[in-house]
Amino acid sequence: MPNQYAPDSAQLLIRLPEEMKRKLYRAVERLNAENPGAQYSANSVVRALIENFISDENCGKIKK
DSSP: OTTOOOTTOOOOOOOOOHHHHHHHHHHHHHHHHHSTTOOOOHHHHHHHHHHHHHSTTTTTOOOO
């Protein structure tokens, strides 16, 4: 059925300063403009960052 979350998923709420949220959304808009049809979302970007952060290769290291 469409628009339903996967049964094995969980929700995560994060609080960001308003300016950081605006920058995130602007960056996502820019990414979508550079890649027509990609339909990135702020959620997909944050999820990718989390996946990269917890991957075995990075072991929780933050790239600077």
